[in-house]
Amino acid sequence: MNQDQRTICPFCSMGCTLRINRAVGAPYVGASEIARLEYDEEGRVNRGSLCAKGNMALELLTHASRFESPRVRGADGELERTSWDTALETLGTKLRDIVARHGPRSVGLLLGPTLTNEETVQAAALARAIGTPHVDQARPEDHVVLEGLGRCSARPEPIRDVQEIEACQAILVVGDLFTHAPCIAKPVLHARYDNRRNLLGTLGFWKSRTFLFGKPVLRCLAGREAAALTLFLHMALEQGAGANLPWAAEARAMLDGLDLAEIERLAGLTREELTWLGDGLRDAESSAVLFGCGFAESERSDLTAGLCALLAEATGSRFLAMLGGPNAVGVRSALAAAGFPTEDGLRSAEMLAAAGTGELKALLAFGCDPVGAYPGNVFREAAHELPLLATTAPLDSLTAAAAHVVLPAGTWGEKSGTVVNAFGHEVQMEAVMPPPGTARTDGAIIGALLASLPPSEAEPAGPVEDPADAATFFKELELYLRLEARDEGAREMGTHWLFPEANPGQTGDGWLTGPLSWPRHESPEPIVALSPAHARSLGVRVGDIVRVRSRDASANLAVRIEERLVDDVVLVPPHHPEIRRLSAWRLDGVLRDLDVRPERVTVETLGEETR
Amino acid sequence: MIQAPVETRRIVLDLDRCIGCRACAAACHIGHNNQTNLVPGKIADVAILPVHCRHCEHPACAEACPCGALYKDASGFVRRSEILCIGCHGCAQACPFGAIPSEFVRGVAPKCDLCIDRVQGGSIPRCVATCTAGALSFVDPEETIGSPSYVGGRIQSRGMVRRP
Numbered sequence: 001m002n003q004d005q006r007t008i009c010p011f012c013s014m015g016c017t018l019r020i021n022r023a024v025g026a027p028y029v030g031a032s033e034i035a036r037l038e039y040d041e042e043g044r045v046n047r048g049s050l051c052a053k054g055n056m057a058l059e060l061l062t063h064a065s066r067f068e069s070p071r072v073r074g075a076d077g078e079l080e081r082t083s084w085d086t087a088l089e090t091l092g093t094k095l096r097d098i099v100a101r102h103g104p105r106s107v108g109l110l111l112g113p114t115l116t117n118e119e120t121v122q123a124a125a126l127a128r129a130i131g132t133p134h135v136d137q138a139r140p141e142d143h144v145v146l147e148g149l150g151r152c153s154a155r156p157e158p159i160r161d162v163q164e165i166e167a168c169q170a171i172l173v174v175g176d177l178f179t180h181a182p183c184i185a186k187p188v189l190h191a192r193y194d195n196r197r198n199l200l201g202t203l204g205f206w207k208s209r210t211f212l213f214g215k216p217v218l219r220c221l222a223g224r225e226a227a228a229l230t231l232f233l234h235m236a237l238e239q240g241a242g243a244n245l246p247w248a249a250e251a252r253a254m255l256d257g258l259d260l261a262e263i264e265r266l267a268g269l270t271r272e273e274l275t276w277l278g279d280g281l282r283d284a285e286s287s288a289v290l291f292g293c294g295f296a297e298s299e300r301s302d303l304t305a306g307l308c309a310l311l312a313e314a315t316g317s318r319f320l321a322m323l324g325g326p327n328a329v330g331v332r333s334a335l336a337a338a339g340f341p342t343e344d345g346l347r348s349a350e351m352l353a354a355a356g357t358g359e360l361k362a363l364l365a366f367g368c369d370p371v372g373a374y375p376g377n378v379f380r381e382a383a384h385e386l387p388l389l390a391t392t393a394p395l396d397s398l399t400a401a402a403a404h405v406v407l408p409a410g411t412w413g414e415k416s417g418t419v420v421n422a423f424g425h426e427v428q429m430e431a432v433m434p435p436p437g438t439a440r441t442d443g444a445i446i447g448a449l450l451a452s453l454p455p456s457e458a459e460p461a462g463p464v465e466d467p468a469d470a471a472t473f474f475k476e477l478e479l480y481l482r483l484e485a486r487d488e489g490a491r492e493m494g495t496h497w498l499f500p501e502a503n504p505g506q507t508g509d510g511w512l513t514g515p516l517s518w519p520r521h522e523s524p525e526p527i528v529a530l531s532p533a534h535a536r537s538l539g540v541r542v543g544d545i546v547r548v549r550s551r552d553a554s555a556n557l558a559v560r561i562e563e564r565l566v567d568d569v570v571l572v573p574p575h576h577p578e579i580r581r582l583s584a585w586r587l588d589g590v591l592r593d594l595d596v597r598p599e600r601v602t603v604e605t606l607g608e609e610t611r
Numbered sequence: 612m613i614q615a616p617v618e619t620r621r622i623v624l625d626l627d628r629c630i631g632c633r634a635c636a637a638a639c640h641i642g643h644n645n646q647t648n649l650v651p652g653k654i655a656d657v658a659i660l661p662v663h664c665r666h667c668e669h670p671a672c673a674e675a676c677p678c679g680a681l682y683k684d685a686s687g688f689v690r691r692s693e694i695l696c697i698g699c700h701g702c703a704q705a706c707p708f709g710a711i712p713s714e715f716v717r718g719v720a721p722k723c724d725l726c727i728d729r730v731q732g733g734s735i736p737r738c739v740a741t742c743t744a745g746a747l748s749f750v751d752p753e754e755t756i757g758s759p760s761y762v763g764g765r766i767q768s769r770g771m772v773r774r775p
């Protein structure tokens with residue numbers, strides 16, 4: 001007998017639904033033998049569509065590097081298989097030991113974007129039982145965007161359903177949305193082409209998948225979406241839009257002090273170019289602003305996201321921010337409801353930094369891969385020095401490779417619970433398959449850890465509000481727009497921006513989709529894509545090897561020529577480790593998270609002999 | 612909606628709508644045992660499109676095949692026998708549309724079978740079902756003649772702005 005179950009795709013916050021058709025009662029010989037992926041025509045957000053990532057979702061369940069039993073690092077430094085009892089016992093003992101010796105504040109908890117709301121609540125309870133304020137979600141780009149959205153204090157009308165996009169007469173898309181969440185293309189292109197010929201403004205710096213559909217196409221300089229949106233906002237406010245909004249006075253005061261010609265130069269766009277769409281957004285009966293910048297696509301994703309929301313509210317447009325983590329929204333709000341993050345609690349990137357300085361002694365990573373997902377080398381070294389690194393992981397990961405205790409975890413499709421997608425729908429994720437071997441869900445693992453700790457006496461704190469603080473937001477924006485601040489940002493060497501090439505087969509930071517076969521099928525080699533003019537100036541052809549050098553690392557990569565690229569940018573597929581090393585990361589003091597701006601690099605030819 | 616009989620239906624691409632996400636190829640890949648039958652067709656700086664087999668009336672690929680591995684089946688679909696194919700690349704060279712990938716998997720030519728397993732059950736091919744942009748449809752190509760999307764305004768204009 002076959003059973004058909006509906007679940008959701010775990011690879012972005014679009015939250016597409018899909019069906020798994022599974023033979024019931026058959027012996028378990030691996031998911032691909034007994035399960036088939038089916039398209040869900042009744043899906044509320046996707047109506048049957050799945051992108052390349054979604055199509056590969058079953059592969060995650062059957063991946064060759066799935067963990068089936070717990071592992072503990074033995075005295076010889078090797079990970080050894082063991083029983084659950086031993087693994088939990090080892091972890092519990094080490095944890096209690098560290099808490100006794102260094103205090104509970106030496107422990108940090110990182111939560112992955114695939115945790116369900118229920119698991120997040122449990123993790124918050126675990127943090128409370130340990131007595132540490134350090135618990136945060138571990139996906140830098142989503143965190144940064146949500147932070148910016150919270151801070152900017154705009155409350156535009158959210159998009160709740162794809163039909164609302166389809167009905168729009170004017171849409172502004174910021175970033176390469178069609179690559180990060182391809183399934184959004186259907187409603188957006190419906191609005192663009194069907195029935196009427198509508199405006200679809202695309203703001204970006206190269207001819208990306210999204211960009212090619214623009215009418216009008218708004219091409220800014222690489223990573224400078226925030227500057228372009230500042231011009232937009234200025235224009236809207238100047239024309240009297242949103243005059244009554246609580247943040248309007250603050251915004252006007254800041255914007256009036258700016259030298260607009262300078263901002264135009266910074267953005268690489270003039271105000272005239274924006275007029276058509278600006279008028280469209282304001283005058284259309286229904287309009288929308290969609291934010292879809294991926295990992296390190298914009299110089300400042302927080303400001304870009306915030307400006308999108310402000311612009312949407314000022315022009316009366318609806319707003320949608322697409323994130324990379326399937327439950328980025330849910331994890332954040334579940335944590336907030338449980339009173340996290342507290343003022344003195346470290347944020348995810350701060351935890352990684354604190355691990356490097358020895359301030360943090362133990363790190364528990366639930367359903368995430370901080371060592372692999374954060375670019376650069378900094379945490380990679382620190383991870384091996386940590387007295388205790390434990391992770392729940394479905395698949396082999398760099399974190400697992402450095403961890404003392406690895407607990408095999410069930411992933412999407414193997415656990416039930418609710419997640420919140422970008423549209424704010426609380427969707428039920430169904431278990432369609434048992435986890436392999438003795439693997440347990442994150443919820444069960446956290447539950448077991450909780451049971452092994454004495455119950456906490458601490459009163460649960462009240463919910464945390466988003467830090468709406470328009471003044472700080474505009475202060476930050478002003479700082480960014482002022483030349484000195486930016487030059488300070490460009491202090492690093494290099495004449496080209498390194499952008500992670502958007503491969504629709506993977507999520508921005510590559511965790512979870514990185515091990516799938518499709519990204520490798522599509523970009524099997526670590527390559528660097530150059531614009532034709534750039535390649536000509538270097539005298540290189542397709543397949544030649546060049547050295548790409550960043551502040552901290554260098555890599556020899558094969559050249560590909562990409563006609564759609566602009567000259568001061570190079571694109572790389574970020575799922576290759578040698579490429580990930582090129583980007584360094586640093587803490588941003590205000591965001592209290594990773595500064596996810598793109599890296600500056602130089603591209604040099606190698607001598608003839610090494611070619 | 613009245614649907615044409617399966618025999619006359621083919622996969623048709625709306626050139627103005629494809630975003631080049633390769634989801635169709637990924638769906639084909641998992642549906643055919645990791646064999647991707649869809650060639651990426653790159654059109655300068657304008658688009659990457661899936662190149663679908665047309666299931667020709669007089670298939671050049673079948674003409675070129677030295678061992679009769681390619682044939683027209685009862686419903687008029689051009690199919691490939693995995694057993695008879697010797698992997699000589701003749702069909703890939705012969706197809707006027709470049710619809711057979713030059714990268715052979717397991718030594719045989721990857722060939723679109725219109726997801727016959729699904730189509731026979733009244734469903735649509737995987738690539739059509741999965742298309743993220745609504746660019747693919749499984750219809751009688753005659754129905755699309757005259758529709759501006761299918762003549763490819765954007766490909767002809769080769770500019771950054773598609774048809775107004």
Ligand code: SF4
Pocket residue numbers: 009010011012013014015016046049050051052053054055180181182183184
């Ligand atoms: S758009 Fe997002 S949710 Fe939909 S199939 Fe792709 S990765 Fe999954």
Ligand code: SF4
Pocket residue numbers: 663664665666667670671672673689705706707708709710711
């Ligand atoms: S492979 Fe080419 S020649 Fe053969 S049927 Fe398809 S389109 Fe025609």
Ligand code: SF4
Pocket residue numbers: 624628629630631632633634635636659660661738741742743744745746747
């Ligand atoms: S799935 Fe649709 S939009 Fe994506 S490449 Fe295929 S035809 Fe184009």
